[in-house]
Amino acid sequence: MTVIKAALLGFGTVGEGVYTAIQTHQTHLRCILGAEVEIAAILIRDSEKERKIDADILVTTNFEDILNIPDLHVIFEAIVGEEPGYTYLQQAIDRGLHVITANKVMFAKYGEYLIHRSRQKGVKIGFEATTAGGVPIIRTIQQLLQVNQITKIQGILNGTSNFILTEMRKRKLSFDEALELAQQKGYAEADPTNDINGKDAFCKLMILSQLIFGEQPNWSEVGIDGITSITQEQIEHTESLGQRYKHIAQISKIGNSIHATVKPIVVNSDHSLYSIEGVENAISIEASLVGKITLQGPGAGKLPTASAMIEDFVDIFQKEPIHERKLEYQVQGL
């Protein structure tokens, strides 16, 4: 049976999720693809750490080891931050590997270029996992709403912010108490700065902008507000009016001009994002034919994010012939 060889970059929550998902869905993957999926190698940062990884998988701290694996087909990138993710993906694409990434900070900035480069090299790039975790928003837009012209998107794209706002309202916690609870439950990062200042949601919004409009607004012109200035009193007051604070990233195009904002908005009970609670993400899409549709689901987490990456993986290999990898080295003459 044909074997599809994959490597994982990163073995944190998401990387381990992909590993688990492939192991637990091996039979089903074989059915869909008619091929065996083999995790050939895992790139880690700290070689001292104990991990539960099969003994026959190459575990390395050196990316060159990954690139040198014969007949590697695809790389799952689950590293945090712009670098080294960006450099690794460029190198992988140049070697003719398909890539699947969950790295929103990197992809918001370099996604357009990586897509361009992957087309030149004839490989595919999956980035469903960069935005809204398990919610299949990227491929819904790419594949299911092709004729529809999307005019506007509104989304709750950061689960931590939404969790904090929900807890402040429901349980009358202060901002600090709600944040601490989010950290205890493992929703917020150890450093939650980008969750609560709106930058995480902003990155996802820029990825959506590129996808929908083929371009991004000038970053410096986008108003980005987080949830840190919202007080318990404001939340109580809005609740007494039957309203709720939601942290909403929205983007629309009017004429040739893209308007994007990321900020807390007070919404009424008839708003499509009013009922999105806790760590959930949701995105409302307004489009020319369908009108408005809303997708809701887990915006983060081990298996939901792995779900997005594995579904990208299957999409790539259903459409692409599984060929021997063409190594781009030169045979030197004597």
Added chain:
Amino acid sequence: MTVIKAALLGFGTVGEGVYTAIQTHQTHLRCILGAEVEIAAILIRDSEKERKIDADILVTTNFEDILNIPDLHVIFEAIVGEEPGYTYLQQAIDRGLHVITANKVMFAKYGEYLIHRSRQKGVKIGFEATTAGGVPIIRTIQQLLQVNQITKIQGILNGTSNFILTEMRKRKLSFDEALELAQQKGYAEADPTNDINGKDAFCKLMILSQLIFGEQPNWSEVGIDGITSITQEQIEHTESLGQRYKHIAQISKIGNSIHATVKPIVVNSDHSLYSIEGVENAISIEASLVGKITLQGPGAGKLPTASAMIEDFVDIFQKEPIHERKLEYQVQGL
């Protein structure tokens, strides 16, 4: 430029929606497909009725006229009821035409056979529009959740029922008053029997069952209840408890056994379908990797249903080469 020739069967709300959608999105369709989309013919029932149709389109009451169009590629079927839709689609498939249908009653019963027959004939069958109108639930399951094993679905699949329940609660209307309002607004059919007795939602649930589990439960063993027995008093009582009546079609598989029900259910405010109001449809999917995701949107209507059909259309022609239609007639010798 290549031309894709299409015919419409039926020119009611949905048929006219497809016609409008193709006309208004012609440039965009050309971009996506690299081909011109031509509506070559429209099958109607009543030749006396006035319609706004371009003069160069064949308008006929005879399906044979449609089948005899040279180089026809695809049929959009938007007829109500099992027949003549089923017979027409069989004939179209046998002639090597792709088909796209919005006919849920027919497809719930004959969908499996039509899919089988279309595979034999090497043509595609799109049925996104049969279930939940503009909400892209069929292709989300088919294409975006392939690795995920779906274990359960709960849906509000009939907009009229949901509208009536919403109006009974919000505006304290009686069942009859709410139904009349639904008819005035054009949400309910002239004969709303199958909307309010649960059979419409049942058909859609059976289509989902076939898609997810590859089979349907024995129809006679599925409990089907509509909303006709729900009183204003019951609705007031549940509301006083912070709960709501929702008409929910649900299906799950435990071991080898499929469990399906269609009935009003009292849900709490943390239920994923609690906030679905008015004519909206919504479907919650529980799956092995992603957990739970919910899709919400317009469950019916001219353009939303046309949206589903046009997106199916593009999906078919992006994947299939546009070839000369092979007419299956025999050249007889002398």
